Amino acid sequence: MTTVAAKPATMAQALNRAMRDAMAADPAVHVMGEDVGTLGGVFRITDGLAKEFGEDRCTDTPLAEAGILGTAVGMAMYGLRPVVEMQFDAFAYPAFEQLISHVARMRNRTRGAMPLPITIRVPYGGGIGGVEHHSDSSEAYYTATPGLHVVTPATVEDAYGLLRASIASDDPVVFMEPKRLYWSKADWNPEAPAGVPGIGKALVRRAGTGATLITYGPSLPVCLEAAEAAREEGWDLEVLDLRSLVPFDEEAVVASVRRTGRAVIVHEANGFGGPGAEIAARIQEKCFHHLEAPVLRVTGFDIPYPPPMLEKHHLPGVDRILDTVARLQWEN
Amino acid sequence: MTTVAAKPATMAQALNRAMRDAMAADPAVHVMGEDVGTLGGVFRITDGLAKEFGEDRCTDTPLAEAGILGTAVGMAMYGLRPVVEMQFDAFAYPAFEQLISHVARMRNRTRGAMPLPITIRVPYGGGIGGVEHHSDSSEAYYTATPGLHVVTPATVEDAYGLLRASIASDDPVVFMEPKRLYWSKADWNPEAPAGVPGIGKALVRRAGTGATLITYGPSLPVCLEAAEAAREEGWDLEVLDLRSLVPFDEEAVVASVRRTGRAVIVHEANGFGGPGAEIAARIQEKCFHHLEAPVLRVTGFDIPYPPPMLEKHHLPGVDRILDTVARLQWEN
């Protein structure tokens, strides 16, 4: 029995490995998108796949997002499992009609006869100094659409596990990759990757008793940092990583907030109509008598994503989180 | 001084009249879309406009929604005020990229130099026995997009006033028309239409003291009916018509709920991530100490719009509203 040691790996590597393993395990898995083949993607997430599996399994498509997703629908109708890369968050918008009108509805429309096991990888979020259209947090569009799963990893291990689970899912999954964390590192054993988690389970990343920070994706590291800093102020914060927005792990959220009595939701997406709205609405409904303070949100402002030189003012940071935690009526 | 008597008019007539008056008042107003010219639109909302103002002012476009909205952007850049008709809710999806990436952002992108005064008319909602793609309540996509106004009338008078205000607005407005109410009638004086209301003011349609029903568009008549029925149960319900989702009249909502202490939000759109989520999140934040019960929602289920033969089970109806009101912890 050999044990392979865990080594530092980036989220990018873990995602790459997830696709590679999925392609090796199942010939139905096809990767497609702009520049995913020869170049290995602009973020190199698909690096080496075309070489290893051939251009028919990892295909540079023409430059047309609706065409990419639309042909992926047809491929899935025939029994393949397309993994589609959208080059950036805002460049997924041309594929919106195919996504909403077909991908999300085909199973329901055919009463289960024709599911579409498509994974749509969307690098999302800001903090990378990207020019306009390269930093959107577009998850609210997807979470508002029944029939889609919306999954987003925040750690190297989850990047692998959740992507494998998404590709394995018989339902369409919008897999949102926090591009800011592509180069984040963690010890991880690519030879024996941990068991693939199911989709739909949140995870307590830090236990605490005073209040719960509920977050996902790019904001997880920020929340963990805030929770550390909060200790000095005497607040013991729990940090919950949702990992998937749909299905939504209401049980985990409710359990945590009932325990702590206070909740702050943190995400980069605009606040108004963002995922935090749904979460807050559910918490107040399900934890009404347990709440010591209103559920608060720390989110991107309700503005188009600002220019890189100003993005730090837009993004939820440690200070803004702490300021918000301070407003949780601790005097009660 | 002559006084013209109010006569019964339909919402369709009021909308038609609003465009006609706007076109007469301002040569920059151009109506465009599929079948809006010769046919007068599949709902006849643009009836007669091409005849009166010529095909250059009311134009049958090629069948391509992104093209319609994209060319409207260019027309607005040149100083026109396009009023775009999307034939049905779900057929606005092909125009999503133009809407999100350009319409919503152009003013901000150019730091005010190039506003886009475009009105995008979207007939929305169900209850008309429409086949798939003809009954979506797609407002959550628009409300989650900074830079857009989202306006929706529920009465004949508002149909006129809010559409005039939307066309007059220097910002892009997604003007959502509850198609179920197109043929609803009210006494209205087309010769002396009431003053044009500003965008962004909610209206109490029925005063009450026990709880507030917060709603808009197609669900207003249902809420008013529910409020009537609630009297028998001993509940005195206030009904608040939002009229615009963006800007959101938080002041009116908060004032009403602080007064009544209870709130139920009613809309046809899917619950999860729907407009009601944001409203509930805000109410619990701003009215925390005034609430006798959690804010509840009565919404469409989290499913793709069902077939016409089943839609009655999906749509928020009087009974479901009353059942929900009953859960507002009246025993407190």
Place this chain on the structure above:
Amino acid sequence: MTVQELPGAGASHRSTPPPAWRPRTDAAPLLPDPEPYRVLGTPAAEELDADLMRRFHAELVRGRRYNAQATALTRQGRLAVYPSTVGQEACEIAAALVLQEQDWLFPSYRDTLAAVARGLDPVQALTLLRGDWHTGYDPREHRIAPLSTPLATQLPHAVGLAHAARLRGDDVVALAMVGDGGTSEGDFHEALNFAAVWKAPVVFLVQNNGFAISVPLSKQTAAPTLAHKAVGYGMPGRLVDGNDVAAVHEVLSEAVRRARSGGGPTLVEAVTYRIEAHTNADDATRYRGDAEVEAWKAHDPVALLERELTARGILDEQAVQAAKDAAEEMAADLRERMNADPVLNPMDIFAHVYAEQTGRLREQADMLRAELDAEEQS
């Protein structure tokens, strides 16, 4: 349109073109003939396959009767809406009959007749238009994709499916149907481009029936013909008289053959006419005159074939009567079966949103079940 004088036209002094540049293919063979291809009424009709033509005739008669019956069902409240293909039966029938069993048909919302001609039970084909569940059949069993309501969105699906089959080494051709209006959508463009780049075994059949609801072709495009769009994708474009079932079938056969043998996609424009209104809910008098309709009625696809076959002795009165009888039988059966109210289970609205129901759907399903129970008890 006048194309003004162009620089360099006919100039003979060109030096070497820039490096690496070469046209990818010769444009000439991709261009459609300037007139729609026809068989009926031409000498080419002499070579018609009598058995096939009798089959076409029976199908056309049945198709016409199907259209009439479906429209009648809208008046009886048994169909919510029906987009008729009266006048377009030749296209619908040829599209269905040109395919082999393993091939796939991608119909637009108008093309229930093609699905029926391919063998689908009309009651199953009509569930969408009845207000029942969208797709009343298993698409994989019949190799008929769900009727596509959002225009042109089915075209990339056809390309993807054909591409997937080709990658798997399967002998499958996809035939996708779209209207003249649908050619203006971006999805039309993207689908044709992907198909040509991938050399996918797919045939695009555009039924140019003159209108997109009320909008005539002249407001839809300035192209010489819709078939000319093909050259911009590097695939052949073919123009055919869409009311001539023999011609449509021949052109489609050729295209299917090319697809099947690895020759890639073809764009076929069938010139036809929508004799009835857009749907039963439409009022066509608002946007077109009787004269135009009458002229096209004189070019009726059923009559055209019947005349030719009768003149050539391929069809006798008996066969005509037999076709009519079969059509009446189909119509009577359809009428009867559509007269029964379908029984839908409201709980099904939660059953197929996901493979596995999410927590919130379970909650909502519980709520509806309780409501239904309460209703039942009262």
Place this chain on the structure above:
Amino acid sequence: MTVQELPGAGASHRSTPPPAWRPRTDAAPLLPDPEPYRVLGTPAAEELDADLMRRFHAELVRGRRYNAQATALTRQGRLAVYPSTVGQEACEIAAALVLQEQDWLFPSYRDTLAAVARGLDPVQALTLLRGDWHTGYDPREHRIAPLSTPLATQLPHAVGLAHAARLRGDDVVALAMVGDGGTSEGDFHEALNFAAVWKAPVVFLVQNNGFAISVPLSKQTAAPTLAHKAVGYGMPGRLVDGNDVAAVHEVLSEAVRRARSGGGPTLVEAVTYRIEAHTNADDATRYRGDAEVEAWKAHDPVALLERELTARGILDEQAVQAAKDAAEEMAADLRERMNADPVLNPMDIFAHVYAEQTGRLREQADMLRAELDAEEQS
């Protein structure tokens, strides 16, 4: 691609076509010549306008220098990203100079050089790529639309603007720029179709520079040339050597003239090459070899013109030097001005979301202001 034998090709027995059918226009004049049009190095160069050519030369030299300077600025951290147009300067310059003052330019994200050649201050043209506000100028003042990042989305804007101007009776032409990759997008299709149907005074300039990031043209399209796409919309398609500034300018002039005189839109494909990587962040060695790049360097647009003009005595050493000096001056000025950190007001992120700030934006602005105040105090 081999197009297999087609039914009816050359058949002589056709009877009358279906009623009401006629091709909308003659396809032949819409088709591009099979080879890119050229002037430099051909006898046509004898008729060159010396003054104009000297102007082109000075602009090309300046454009090349601008590209070098901008790339240098990325290395110094003064630009976040720069998509170079080295090798494509002839297209950029010709596009800018062919327009009159009242005309509009619609650049893609790559086309800052065209904007600069039209007279825009380079510092203003580069705000987006610097990480500053998107559009550093008033588009209406300069009649230059904001650089468009989402590919092909600017094309319908150009059509709409040109159409609006025509409706108003104004003498305005819009020239819209897009890449070879961008032609695959649905918006390209919809824009060209609207333009042709509306006969909008717009010129579409496709710079076919061989690549969309790493994807070569052969994976992008199977069309004979991109210019062949024009016929599918009913507009003329023209093919030109994109490194021959005289040729590009002549073809564009012709197209602009046609647009201005009511003749409608034109699609121009300029065959060129992206000499540098996609942007400074890209590694072009991953997807193409040196030989190809070297071959294209031998066909350099600046050298091509300089050689021709020098040989013809239109340009002397002094003029070449003067052009270089002017370019250096521009570069020095740009370098210096880009070296200063721009001063941005964080509160501006709330200023232009709407004409009038909504309540929630006011709240958020208050919050940010408080944070900024607190920061300042600490």
